[in-house]
Amino acid sequence: MRKMPGQRIVELSVTPIPVHYRKELGKNAYGENIGRERTEWLVRARTEYGHEGLTIANRFMRQFNGFDNSGGTVRGLVALLREMFLDKRVDEYLETSDGRVVGVRDAYKEAFQTHGWMSILAFDLLGQDLGISCVDLLGGQARDRVPAYDTTLYFQDLLNPEQGAAQVSLEAAASRDEGYNEFKIKVGRPGRWMAPQSGMERDVEVVLAVREAVGPDAKIMVDANFGYDGRLDLLEDFIRETLTANIFWLEEMVTADVGDYRVLRRMRDRLGSDALLVCGEVDRDPPSQVFRDLVDQGLIDGYQPDSVSAGFSRWQSLEQWLKPTGVRSIPHNFGNGNFGTRATLVFGAASPTFASLEDERHHTNVYAEDDVSFADSQYSVPSGPGLGLAIDTDVYQKRYASHEVRVT
Numbered sequence: 001m002r003k004m005p006g007q008r009i010v011e012l013s014v015t016p017i018p019v020h021y022r023k024e025l026g027k028n029a030y031g032e033n034i035g036r037e038r039t040e041w042l043v044r045a046r047t048e049y050g051h052e053g054l055t056i057a058n059r060f061m062r063q064f065n066g067f068d069n070s071g072g073t074v075r076g077l078v079a080l081l082r083e084m085f086l087d088k089r090v091d092e093y094l095e096t097s098d099g100r101v102v103g104v105r106d107a108y109k110e111a112f113q114t115h116g117w118m119s120i121l122a123f124d125l126l127g128q129d130l131g132i133s134c135v136d137l138l139g140g141q142a143r144d145r146v147p148a149y150d151t152t153l154y155f156q157d158l159l160n161p162e163q164g165a166a167q168v169s170l171e172a173a174a175s176r177d178e179g180y181n182e183f184k185i186k187v188g189r190p191g192r193w194m195a196p197q198s199g200m201e202r203d204v205e206v207v208l209a210v211r212e213a214v215g216p217d218a219k220i221m222v223d224a225n226f227g228y229d230g231r232l233d234l235l236e237d238f239i240r241e242t243l244t245a246n247i248f249w250l251e252e253m254v255t256a257d258v259g260d261y262r263v264l265r266r267m268r269d270r271l272g273s274d275a276l277l278v279c280g281e282v283d284r285d286p287p288s289q290v291f292r293d294l295v296d297q298g299l300i301d302g303y304q305p306d307s308v309s310a311g312f313s314r315w316q317s318l319e320q321w322l323k324p325t326g327v328r329s330i331p332h333n334f335g336n337g338n339f340g341t342r343a344t345l346v347f348g349a350a351s352p353t354f355a356s357l358e359d360e361r362h363h364t365n366v367y368a369e370d371d372v373s374f375a376d377s378q379y380s381v382p383s384g385p386g387l388g389l390a391i392d393t394d395v396y397q398k399r400y401a402s403h404e405v406r407v408t
């Protein structure tokens with residue numbers, strides 16, 4: 001039977017899939033130890049001719065506020081998926097022109113704004129229906145390989161106090177031996193977990209030790225998760241004392257605020273740092289006003305709404321807005337599991353200003369091996385239709401199928 005375009009979605013399911021880190025991850029500036037494991041709330045949608053689209057509903061499931069609310073419950077998720085996807089045609093969500101997605105159809109605009117992760121499922125299904133990659137749907141391939149950074153250098157020194165800063169640099173060296181050449185280091189120890197002055201000193205010590213361990217050619221980024229709020233004096237010391245480490249970007253050093261970013265930008269220039277100033281992962285409805293102001297006033301260089309929570313459709317319109325400003329797309333991807341790595345890879349392959357993929361370096365779990373390879377801190381671009389991502393059905397049956405909830 002010849003497959004007609006616009007297949008109907010006949011089957012959906014939700015399955016919590018565990019995903020494991022290669023090591024224990026410690027604290028960041030504000031939170032307790034991350035630990036070793038997270039969950040991917042896998043959503044599978046099958047069409048009448050057997051195509052399968054995927055996404056994860058982690059953003060929805062994180063909104064849990066008791067079982068008497070529907071947010072964050074499987075019950076609520078199933079109802080949402082039933083309403084949005086069951087018995088719908090895969091070509092009714094997105095507007096296309098010349099094989100590219102140019103917008104969301106009116107009936108789904110609001111839902112895809114609220115639940116951006118659903119737009120990724122719509123892209124995956126449409127791409128498979130048309131037999132083309134989501135990279136093409138997003139505007140076409142902007143690069144052959146997509147750089148990725150190791151994002152697992154948390155406060156590892158506090159997990160292993162006897163090693164101190166050396167613990168972080170040892171882990172960075174191990175990661176470099178496994179092919180990574182870009183590293184993001186959690187800083188912001190003054191905010192909570194250490195006395196402010198010693199926290200800043202430890203931050204400096206860690207950054208310099210990692211630079212020593214990974215060599216002069218690696219990229220080093222730092223992320224303070226606002227740990228320097230109210231301590232711009234200590235932040236100035238931090239930037240000055242890490243100048244020799246040649247930091248590529250400074251992420252969320254303080255909470256987004258026009259006044260503080262004006263001070264930070266001047267400070268950076270005066271000290272002779274050329275690190276990019278980036279932020280925005282906390283923006284749940286991007287672009288919120290303060291980020292519009294930061295962009296309009298030329299105070300930041302990169303914007304970071306989450307790749308899966310914001311989704312492909314929202315990111316497409318963000319990129320339109322950012323294009324004339326020169327501000328780069330640097331989507332946050334932490335907590336999105338192996339699915340997020342693929343979704344961000346696809347987005348990064350198509351985005352002209354994408355900087356680097358936030359890579360949690362998870363062990364493989366439920367996805368089948370495919371043609372994507374990793375070398376020299378870069379991923380190759382998947383060639384399959386849609387996201388080019390498929391479930392390993394044997395593994396799924398054996399390990400996860402018993403937790404599956406059908407959407408009926």
Ligand SMILES: [Mg+2]
Pocket residue numbers: 223225251252281332
């Ligand atoms: Mg961050």
